[in-house]
Amino acid sequence: MDTVKTSLVDEIVSLRHQFHQYPELSNQEFATTEKIKQILTDWNIPIVDTELDTGLLAEIRGNEAGATIALRADIDALPVTEQTNLPYKSKNDGVMHACGHDIHFSSLLGAAYLLNQQKDSLKGTVRLLFQPAEEAGHGGDQVLNKHVLNGVQAIAGFHNNPTMPVGQIALDQGPLMAGCYRFVVKIQGNGTHGAQPQKGTDPIVTQAAIISQLQTIVSRNNDPFHAVVVSVTKVNAGKTWNVIPETAAFEGTARTFYEEDTELVKRRFFEIVNNTAQAFGQKAEIDWTTGALPIDNDPEITQVVASGLSQPVVKPVLTMTAEDFATFEAKIPGTFAFIGSNGAKDAADLHDPRYVGSDKTIPVAINYFVETAHSLLNHFNNLEK
Numbered sequence: 175m176d177t178v179k180t181s182l183v184d185e186i187v188s189l190r191h192q193f194h195q196y197p198e199l200s201n202q203e204f205a206t207t208e209k210i211k212q213i214l215t216d217w218n219i220p221i222v223d224t225e226l227d228t229g230l231l232a233e234i235r236g237n238e239a240g241a242t243i244a245l246r247a248d249i250d251a252l253p254v255t256e257q258t259n260l261p262y263k264s265k266n267d268g269v270m271h272a273c274g275h276d277i278h279f280s281s282l283l284g285a286a287y288l289l290n291q292q293k294d295s296l297k298g299t300v301r302l303l304f305q306p307a308e309e310a311g312h313g314g315d316q317v318l319n320k321h322v323l324n325g326v327q328a329i330a331g332f333h334n335n336p337t338m339p340v341g342q343i344a345l346d347q348g349p350l351m352a353g354c355y356r357f358v359v360k361i362q363g364n365g366t367h368g369a370q371p372q373k374g375t376d377p378i379v380t381q382a383a384i385i386s387q388l389q390t391i392v393s394r395n396n397d398p399f400h401a402v403v404v405s406v407t408k409v410n411a412g413k414t415w416n417v418i419p420e421t422a423a424f425e426g427t428a429r430t431f432y433e434e435d436t437e438l439v440k441r442r443f444f445e446i447v448n449n450t451a452q453a454f455g456q457k458a459e460i461d462w463t464t465g466a467l468p469i470d471n472d473p474e475i476t477q478v479v480a481s482g483l484s485q486p487v488v489k490p491v492l493t494m495t496a497e498d499f500a501t502f503e504a505k506i507p508g509t510f511a512f513i514g515s516n517g518a519k520d521a522a523d524l525h526d527p528r529y530v531g532s533d534k535t536i537p538v539a540i541n542y543f544v545e546t547a548h549s550l551l552n553h554f555n556n557l558e559k
């Protein structure tokens with residue numbers, strides 16, 4: 175694959191700067207969606223009719239019939255007030271592309287342009303998914319529920335990674351990003367005078383005991399070679415200094431890479447919370463929800479994509495953060511890469527108000543998408559022969 179032409183890169187970089195100035199939160203990406211539609215329409219790339227409120231699907235059909243694959247980029251931003259000195263800094267107060275999704279979908283636009291130019295030599299269909307609401311965690315479900323990806327044989331995406339040098343691609347089969355689970359616990363005690371604890375059952379003491387014991391899931395139950403996190407991040411109880419309250423509540427998150435670990439963490443979590451509450455003569459209510467499944471790259475698809483890239487890939491460093499792309503991987507064989515977007519020693523990480531993702535990531539990401547589309551189509555077309 176030739177390197178992407180400078181004129182196209184310049185155009186995409188300037189689009190990226192515009193998108194960066196007008197970021198929009200999950201499910202509110204109306205202007206972003208309109209702008210992407212307008213650009214694709216100007217380039218004569220067909221938009222597929224879907225029932226998505228924000229986000230969109232475009233489709234490039236090759237001259238010859240063949241396999242169908244999808245390339246995905248997310249389009250939403252975060253409620254973060256940008257603190258960079260970039261000339262194209264956010265103009266939408268309190269909203270920032272602090273996760274660099276502007277890099278992702280600008281690169282997908284660049285890839286769309288090139289693939290459309292190459293469609294005479296393309297055998298099969300490439301669907302370009304501009305996914306809404308990644309940060310809210312339900313965008314992937316919205317896309318699947320509206321049947322936007324029916325018939326797709328494989329899907330690929332990437333996340334920019336400011337801890338890696340610009341342009342480096344990290345890709346491997348198996349786990350990459352953790353599954354994300356949220357728990358909310360409410361403990362029901364009996365309120366009483368702070369000076370007469372014997373007349374009630376104190377939910378604060380119960381809560382303190384539970385939170386301490388939850389630390390043993392990672393330190394005593396989990397295999398030390400498997401990364402797992404259990405973090406209590408919010409506690410709430412009481413209103414004043416001389417009253418023992420009726421209830422106490424806390425919430426937080428668990429992160430795991432493997433289903434067996436999720437089962438273990440969840441089982442121990444319920445045992446510790448329920449049995450400790452019972453030991454103190456109280457009851458606990460637990461609400462446990464899945465935010466995102468782990469990213470678990472399909473071995474075959476990953477191999478096809480990695481060997482089709484014109485640059486060598488490195489082994490990724492796993493992260494406990496989560497990504498909605500896992501929703502697709504649970505249904506469609508897929509692969510997800512990291513592409514280095516900064517690499518400076520003191521580079522701010524994703525979601526940081528000082529995060530800066532380099533424009534130089536863009537040509538590498540465009541190439542990643544274009545080469546991936548070709549290698550996946552070839553792979554499936556050859557299988558069908």
Ligand SMILES: [Zn+2]
Nearest residue numbers: 273309524525
């Ligand atoms: Zn993010």
Ligand SMILES: [Zn+2]
Nearest residue numbers: 273275308333
């Ligand atoms: Zn992100």
